[in-house]
Structure formats: structure tokens, C-alpha cells
Amino acid sequence: MRRRAFIQLCGATALGAMIPGFDLSAAEGDTTPAPRPDGFAWKKTVVLLELRGGNDGLNTVIPYADRAYRRLRPKLAIPADQVLKLDAQLGFHPALKALMPAWKDGDCAAVLGLGYEHPNRSHFRGIDIWNTGSKSEELLGDGWLARVLRASLPGAPADRLADGIVLGFDKTMAYGGFGPLLGDGLRTIIMNAPQDYIQRARAMGAQPGTAANPALGRILDVEHTIADSAEAMQGLIDHAPPLKTVFPKSSLGSGLETVARLIAAGAVVPVFKLAIDGFDTHADQLGRHAALLTDVGDSLAAFRAALQATGSWDRCVVATYSEFGRRAAENGSNGTDHGAAGSAFVLGSQASGRMVGEFPGLEKLDDDDNLLATSDFRGLYSAIVEDWLGADADALIPDARRFARPKILR
Amino acid sequence: MDMAAFRVLAVLAALLLLMTRNLEALEIAESRHLLARTGFGATPAEVADLQALTREQAVDALLARTKAFSRWGTPKWCEVSLAENAKARQKEYDSWKDLPQAERDKKSQERERIDRVRGAELKAWWYHEMLTTDTPLTERMVLFWHNHFTSQLETVRDPLLMHEQNRLFRAHALGNYADLLKAMPLDPAMFIYLDSNSNVADRPNENFAREVMELFTVGEGFYTEKDIKEAARSFSGYQFDPATGRPVRMEQYHDGGRKLVLGHKGVFDADEVMRILLEREERVAIHLTEKLWQEFVDERIDDQEVYRLAAVFYKAKYEMKPLMRALLTSDAFWDPARRGILVKSPVELLCGTMRSLGLPAEPVDRLPAWGRRLGQDVLDPPNVKGWKGGAAWISTYGLLARTEVLDELLADPAKAAAPWIVDARKSGGEGIDAVLRLVMAVAPARPIDRAKGFDAALRQVIRDPAYNLK
Numbered sequence: 001m002r003r004r005a006f007i008q009l010c011g012a013t014a015l016g017a018m019i020p021g022f023d024l025s026a027a028e029g030d031t032t033p034a035p036r037p038d039g040f041a042w043k044k045t046v047v048l049l050e051l052r053g054g055n056d057g058l059n060t061v062i063p064y065a066d067r068a069y070r071r072l073r074p075k076l077a078i079p080a081d082q083v084l085k086l087d088a089q090l091g092f093h094p095a096l097k098a099l100m101p102a103w104k105d106g107d108c109a110a111v112l113g114l115g116y117e118h119p120n121r122s123h124f125r126g127i128d129i130w131n132t133g134s135k136s137e138e139l140l141g142d143g144w145l146a147r148v149l150r151a152s153l154p155g156a157p158a159d160r161l162a163d164g165i166v167l168g169f170d171k172t173m174a175y176g177g178f179g180p181l182l183g184d185g186l187r188t189i190i191m192n193a194p195q196d197y198i199q200r201a202r203a204m205g206a207q208p209g210t211a212a213n214p215a216l217g218r219i220l221d222v223e224h225t226i227a228d229s230a231e232a233m234q235g236l237i238d239h240a241p242p243l244k245t246v247f248p249k250s251s252l253g254s255g256l257e258t259v260a261r262l263i264a265a266g267a268v269v270p271v272f273k274l275a276i277d278g279f280d281t282h283a284d285q286l287g288r289h290a291a292l293l294t295d296v297g298d299s300l301a302a303f304r305a306a307l308q309a310t311g312s313w314d315r316c317v318v319a320t321y322s323e324f325g326r327r328a329a330e331n332g333s334n335g336t337d338h339g340a341a342g343s344a345f346v347l348g349s350q351a352s353g354r355m356v357g358e359f360p361g362l363e364k365l366d367d368d369d370n371l372l373a374t375s376d377f378r379g380l381y382s383a384i385v386e387d388w389l390g391a392d393a394d395a396l397i398p399d400a401r402r403f404a405r406p407k408i409l410r
Numbered sequence: 411m412d413m414a415a416f417r418v419l420a421v422l423a424a425l426l427l428l429m430t431r432n433l434e435a436l437e438i439a440e441s442r443h444l445l446a447r448t449g450f451g452a453t454p455a456e457v458a459d460l461q462a463l464t465r466e467q468a469v470d471a472l473l474a475r476t477k478a479f480s481r482w483g484t485p486k487w488c489e490v491s492l493a494e495n496a497k498a499r500q501k502e503y504d505s506w507k508d509l510p511q512a513e514r515d516k517k518s519q520e521r522e523r524i525d526r527v528r529g530a531e532l533k534a535w536w537y538h539e540m541l542t543t544d545t546p547l548t549e550r551m552v553l554f555w556h557n558h559f560t561s562q563l564e565t566v567r568d569p570l571l572m573h574e575q576n577r578l579f580r581a582h583a584l585g586n587y588a589d590l591l592k593a594m595p596l597d598p599a600m601f602i603y604l605d606s607n608s609n610v611a612d613r614p615n616e617n618f619a620r621e622v623m624e625l626f627t628v629g630e631g632f633y634t635e636k637d638i639k640e641a642a643r644s645f646s647g648y649q650f651d652p653a654t655g656r657p658v659r660m661e662q663y664h665d666g667g668r669k670l671v672l673g674h675k676g677v678f679d680a681d682e683v684m685r686i687l688l689e690r691e692e693r694v695a696i697h698l699t700e701k702l703w704q705e706f707v708d709e710r711i712d713d714q715e716v717y718r719l720a721a722v723f724y725k726a727k728y729e730m731k732p733l734m735r736a737l738l739t740s741d742a743f744w745d746p747a748r749r750g751i752l753v754k755s756p757v758e759l760l761c762g763t764m765r766s767l768g769l770p771a772e773p774v775d776r777l778p779a780w781g782r783r784l785g786q787d788v789l790d791p792p793n794v795k796g797w798k799g800g801a802a803w804i805s806t807y808g809l810l811a812r813t814e815v816l817d818e819l820l821a822d823p824a825k826a827a828a829p830w831i832v833d834a835r836k837s838g839g840e841g842i843d844a845v846l847r848l849v850m851a852v853a854p855a856r857p858i859d860r861a862k863g864f865d866a867a868l869r870q871v872i873r874d875p876a877y878n879l880k
Binding site: 037120125178197203204209216218220222225 | 635689751855879
């Protein structure tokens with residue numbers, strides 16, 4: 001029931017009367033459970049790659065054999081003979097060809113029909129939902145991995161470099177570039193590249209201190225995080241063999257190169273987060289989307305090669321995500337509008353190596369003509385938390401019990 | 411009563427009056443608190459100005475001083491009307507039509523270059539306003555509205571339209587929120603930013619309607635996707651009119667059917683939806699008050715206080731001054747435990763430092779660039795939600811950038827040449843105490859070393875973690 005209290009009261013003098021229970025703080029109140037006895041796998045790493053803007057899942061994992069696909073997308077459909085076929089129905093966008101060796105080796109899983117109930121089509125709300133792991137109408141203050149990490153902190157190794165590292169600075173950082181790592185009490189680093197970070201941290205020169213004022217206390221904490229992690233990073237890099245793999249020159253390429261370098265150097269960092277922007281393809285999608293997917297495919301392929309070459313591929317799982325998929329039908333500007341369900345990739349030596357979940361199909365769409373979700377993204381998160389990181393998803397991800405875990409790992 | 415006794419009584423009464431007055435008059439720490447929270451730092455002149463006043467008087471003085479227009483003329487190219495601008499642009503684009511592709515690309519690149527230069531000039535102009543204004547509260551409110559009704563120059567492209575929007579925010583800075591909200595569907599920059607041109611009856615575009623609900627009025631969690639669709643239908647049918655340079659309603663594109671928005675039924679258009687939100691949805695007043703509370707008082711919301719203030723706002727029919735007066739005279743605002751618990755935004759950090767220390771503003775285009783490095787690119791917020799602000803400014807990235815920018819700002823401390831700084835410098839290292847009293851909301855986190863002289867101490871103060879607080 002919607003409140004009408006002060007509107008009804010207006011005119012009366014009792015406006016000061018308080019209305020109890022006005023729920024303004026739904027965002028707070030996460031519970032922090034005890035860590036599982038078998039423990040959080042601090043030596044493993046999740047690399048999250050955000051495809052920012054809403055990736056067109058339908059032109060990423062493509063139902064090339066479906067006539068409805070061509071009907072909905074007279075201009076944007078990828079010709080069947082160009083699709084990298086995975087089976088008789090589905091295939092990758094040709095720009096992802098660099099990922100095919102990983103697929104053939106069974107190091108890649110494609111999660112199909114990923115979404116959630118009552119999909120939101122706002123970029124900002126959409127990415128909030130994916131970053132916090134919330135229900136559609138629920139506002140959570142913390143990132144889903146921040147909750148997982150915080151619950152596991154009691155067993156954290158003291159020599160860890162950070163709880164999470166966000167690679168690359170962009171404007172959204174000011175608003176919440178922490179993404180799934182947003183939350184207090186964690187050692188989270190945002191940086192462009194290690195050398196730059198180390199140099200700047202030294203120039204800043206932190207000194208120990210504490211404060212009763214919570215805002216000041218927070219600043220001092222962040223200062224120490226900067227100083228400690230910079231020195232630890234230097235130590236790691238000093239002893240790391242240089243990578244021989246050549247990465248794409250893109251910002252994603254160099255970001256993943258940094259991640260590979262740190263992982264190969266033995267850095268204990270359970271979460272890395274990167275983003276590639278530009279997926280909001282309302283107009284002239286074909287070329288733009290192909291260029292973006294080429295960058296994603298080439299960069300991830302280089303990342304895999306680098307970790308394989310340094311013997312650290314077994315420690316790592318990569319997962320992609322995006323705030324929403326795009327409308328099934330193309331629009332009038334050779335583009336696609338905000339949609340709902342999409343697809344994701346999981347890469348790793350222990351990836352299940354197949355398509356996971358059910359492709360939603362194009363015969364039945366939702367009320368807004370979007371792909372229907374066949375699996376909830378929180379099931380994917382739960383699988384990462386349980387099967388890879390070894391933590392308890394039920395206590396950390398809302399409704400986790402309700403969702404089947406996609407078989408992303410062997 | 412004899413004369414002597416009368417005199418004694420009169421003197422006593424006068425003393426009593428004086429004492430009460432003294433008791434209520436602002437302490438320096440209180441004046442600087444009010445100034446730093448509502449403006450950009452504090453200067454001794456600003457503090458002196460408030461000295462004999464009570465809290466209420468001081469707040470009233472700040473509110474009375476606010477303006478609805480800018481102090482300085484805008485760049486020359488802002489002097490054309492929207493209509494002239496629209497016509498000139500149309501003519502320019504038309505003149506490219508028959509050119510070969512390569513020529514056309516060249517023309518369009520040249521246009522982009524000019525717009526980029528002008529956009530940079532506009533950002534510098536706004537900083538100049540903020541640096542020199544005699545009513546910092548006005549500028550803070552213009553910035554508040556820019557972060558509430560966000561548009562990005564990067565998307566809008568035409569700097570004149572961003573200037574027009576900035577003028578609108580000035581006109582309503584401490585005017586009436588309802589008027590400002592109702593002006594939004596017709597604001598050209600907002601119109602472009604939220605794709606309203608493509609919101610037509612048979613193909614509604616929900617962008618503007620979504621942001622009206624999510625950001626401008628009731629706020630997240632108080633509407634459904636269905637409400638957005640219905641509101642979008644109500645907002646449909648505006649098209650860009652080249653004759654006026656503004657959106658105009660075209661009946662053939664407007665959905666004239668019945669709508670159901672937040673439980674209200676009717677044949678709504680844009681004005682009607684706004685009216686219903688403003689008159690019938692108390693969340694609107696609460697949402698706005700929450701945001702102002704977080705901007706000026708405390709990041710943690712006190713539900714009861716916000717509710718009390720929201721009722722003031724609603725009763726005042728969304729006039730800003732009564733709300734701001736109630737907010738700034740509230741016990742919470744003056745609570746000593748709440749001093750120095752808010753984090754300065756990059757704009758406050760930059761403008762506050764320059765204003766209070768008297769650093770030279772030239773070249774003024776350094777300021778937008780610094781702001782961008784600190785995560786606050788004015789006229790180009792990160793997305794429609796604007797800057798999250800508050801504690802979110804302090805991250806590993808943000809803190810490093812702050813230290814670096816402040817170092818650059820004070821690379822030559824001798825350039826800090828405000829008269830009171832020049833005076834304080836004469837006392838050497840000990841002179842820093844005057845600076846501490848004025849620029850710090852709370853004591854520095856680290857001891858300030860006075861032995862190496864005033865300028866070294868000044869640099870230490872500005873670099874102290876507590877300097878980030880207001």
C-alpha cells in the first residue's frame with residue numbers, strides 16, 4: 001500500500017508527527033555468515049569482465065539455424081556461413097574466432113539464457129542488479145563478491161596482495177567502478193598499471209594513524225591499503241618472469257596482461273574486475289559489435305595463453321557479464337535496443353567446456369519482445385562461489401537456494 | 411524609582427541583552443562550518459561577515475544573497491538564441507549535403523572540434539563562476555541540480571544547449587523545484603540526452619520517463635516498469651522544433667489515450683504526470699530532501715528528520731528556500747559530532763582551496779582538467795545517475811589523485827597570496843594556526859611541523875587526510 005500520510009496531513013498542523021516504519025534503508029542489512037569450514041580458496045582467482053552497455057547476446061551466441069533469427073534481424077543477422085558453429089543450432093559470432101581453440105580444448109563454457117525475473121532495462125539499475133546480485137526490485141548496498149570476500153576474511157592469508165583489484169580508470173569509477181567489489185572493510189585497489197600505481201603510492205607517502213571520526217578513519221585505511229599493496233606489488237613484480245605472450249594493444253588487452261602478470265607472479269588476489277565499454281549499440285551495430293567482440297576474444301585468448309605458459313591457468317576462472325542482453329528484433333537504426341536475457345562465457349582449465357543451460361529460443365519472447373531468461377544469473381554466481389571459491393552461496397546471494405547451479409566447471 | 415536605580419537596571423538589561431546575543435552569535439568554528447558546508451571552504455572575510463549573527467540570521471543571510479543568474483558573462487558564442495543556433499546549425503548541415511563524402515567528413519570533424527573547444531570554454535567559465543562568486547551556495551545548488559537532472563555534454567554535443575541548461579539551473583537554483591521539474595521535458599539538452607525525440611505514440615521511448623521516476627522524483631523502488639511505460643506514453647510526442655530550437659509537442663506523435671501512472675488514472679500529458687507526482691506522491695518531497703540531507707548534513711539518513719523536513723518542503727509547495735532554511739538551521743546540521751564527517755567533492759576541494767588560499771585562477775582551464783582527474787568532470791557526469799559522491803570519492807584511486815592534484819595546486823606555496831595568508835606567513839611556522847582554524851573541519855590527522863616555516867607547514871595541512879573533510 002502506498003503511503004499518503006503527509007499529503008493527507010498537509011494543511012493540518014501535525015506535520016511533525018512521525019510516520020514510523022517508513023522503509024528508506026532497504027539497501028542496508030546484509031548478514032555476514034561464518035565461513036565454511038573447508039574454507040575459501042584464497043589462492044584461486046576469479047576474473048570478471050563486464051561488457052558495459054548491454055551486450056547483444058543474440059549476436060554473440062547465435063541461433064544461426066533459426067529462421068526467426070533472420071526474420072527479426074533482416075540487417076543485423078550474421079550469415080550462417082560466417083557463424084562459428086558449436087552445434088547444429090548455435091554458434092559464436094565470427095569475431096570470437098580467437099576463442100575457438102579454448103572451446104575445442106574444453107576450456108570454455110557458454111552460459112545460455114542468463115537473466116532474472118522482472119528484468120530492468122536501465123543501464124544503471126541493470127548493472128546494480130548484476131553487481132550486487134540482487135533481485136530485480138531489491139536494493140543491496142554491497143557487491144556480491146564483496147559479501148563473499150568479507151564473509152571469508154577471518155581466514156584470509158596475511159600476505160595477500162588485495163581482496164580485489166579493479167583494472168582501469170574511467171568515469172564510472174567515481175560513481176561505483178568497484179562493481180561487484182563495492183563495499184567497506186575490504187582491501188580493494190583501483191589502478192591502471194602496477195608501475196604507475198607503485199610510483200604514485202610512494203609519492204603519496206602514507207603514515208600510520210587511526211581516527212575516531214569515521215570519515216577520517218576511512219581515509220586513513222585507504223591510505224594504508226595503498227602504501228602496503230604498492231610495496232607488495234613491487235616485491236611480486238621483482239620476482240616475476242616477464243610474459244612472452246603478445247596481448248592486443250587495446251585497453252582490455254593491456255588490462256588482462258597486467259592481471260596475467262600478477263597471477264603468474266603468484267599474487268594472492270581472489271578477484272580481478274575489468275570492463276570493456278561500448279556495447280550499447282543502438283545504431284550501426286554490425287561493425288562496432290564485431291570490433292568489440294574481436295577485442296574480447298583476442299584479449300581472452302592471449303590471457304589464456306599467457307597463464308598456460310606460466311603454469312598458472314589452473315588457478316583462474318574468467319566470467320563475463322553485462323547488464324542486459326538486447327531486444328530480439330533490430331531497430332530502425334541498424335542497431336538494437338535494451339533487452340533482457342543474454343549469455344555469458346566462463347573460461348578456465350576446469351571449465352565444463354560446453355554450452356550450459358537452455359537457449360531461450362525466439363518463438364516465445366517476453367511482453368517486451370525480449371529473450372526470456374532460462375536461468376537466473378544468481379545461479380551462475382552461486383556456482384562460482386561454491387564450486388570455485390568454496391564459500392557458501394546460500395547465505396550470501398539472495399534466493400540462491402532457488403536457483404539451479406549451471407555446470408560451469410568440470 | 412530614582413534615576414540611579416533606573417540606570418543600573420538599564421545597564422543590567424543591556425548587559426543581559428548583550429550576553430544573550432553573544433551566547434547566540436556564531437563562534438568562528440560554527441561560521442566556518444556553515445560556510446564550508448554550503449559553499450567552497452571559507453575565507454576570513456566570509457567568516458567576519460557572519461560573526462555577529464545567530465545561526466538563523468546567518469542562514470537567512472546566505473539564502474538572501476543567492477542569485478538566479480551568473481556573475482560573469484558567458485563566452486561570446488553563448489549570446490545567440492536557441493532559435494538562431496538551431497537555424498545556423500541546420501543551415502550548416504544542409505550546406506554539406508551535396509559535398510563528396512570526404513569533404514563532408516572534414517566539415518563534420520571541424521564542427522566537432524569547434525564544439526569541443528567551446529565545451530572546454532564552458533567548463534572553464536563555470537569554474538570561474540565558482541571561484542569568484544559572492545554566493546557560493548548558489549553555485550553549490552547549481553551543481554546539485556546538475557547532478558540531479560544530469561545531462562552529459564559528451565552526449566548532447568552542442569555546448570550552447572548545456573549552457574542553456576546551466577542557466578535554467580541558475581534561474582531555479584534556490585527557487586522552486588516543481589518549476590524546475592516541469593521545465594525538464596522542454597529543456598533541449600535533457601531532450602537530447604534522454605532520447606525524447608524518439609518517444610512517439612506508436613514506439614514509446616522510456617528513457618526520460620524512467621529517469622523522471624528513478625532519479626528526478628519518487629526514486630528507486632517506488633514505481634514499477636509498468637508505471638514507466640505509462641509515463642512514457644504521457645511524455646510522448648515532443649519533437650525538436652528547428653524554428654525555436656526547443657522541443658514542441660506535435661499532436662500526431664502524442665499518445666492521447668488513458669494512462670495509469672502510480673495508481674492514478676487519466677488522459678495524461680507531460681504536465682499532468684508532473685503535476686500528479688508533485689501533488690499526490692509524497693515520495694517526491696522525501697526523495698529530494700534525502701538527497702539534500704546527504705549533500706549538506708550527513709550521508710546517513712535520519713528518517714524522522716528527513717520526514718519532518720520533507721513535510722516543510724511539501725507544504726511550501728516545493729519552494730527551496732524554506733526547505734534549505736529548515737535544513738540548515740536543524741540541530742543535526744549544527745551537531746558538533748557531525749563536523750568533518752562529509753567528504754569534499756573534487757569541485758569543493760579545488761574551488762575551496764583556491765578561494766581560501768587565494769591561489770591564482772589562471773589558466774582557469776586547469777580546473778576542469780583537475781576535476782576530471784579527481785573523478786568529477788563538470789558538465790560530463792559519468793552517467794545519468796550523476797556522481798555518487800560522499801565517501802565514494804575516497805578510493806585507492808581517488809585518494810592518490812587527490813594528493814597529486816593538491817601537490818600540483820600548491821607546487822609553489824608562495825602563490826597562495828590571499829591577504830590573510832600573506833599576514834599569517836609573516837609569523838613563520840606559527841602562522842599556520844590561523845590557517846588550521848579556518849581550513850580544517852577537524853584537527854589534522856598528523857602533527858603539523860612548524861619548524862620548517864609557514865609554506866612547508868601549509869603544504870602539510872593541505873596534504874593532511876583530514877583536509878578532505880568538511
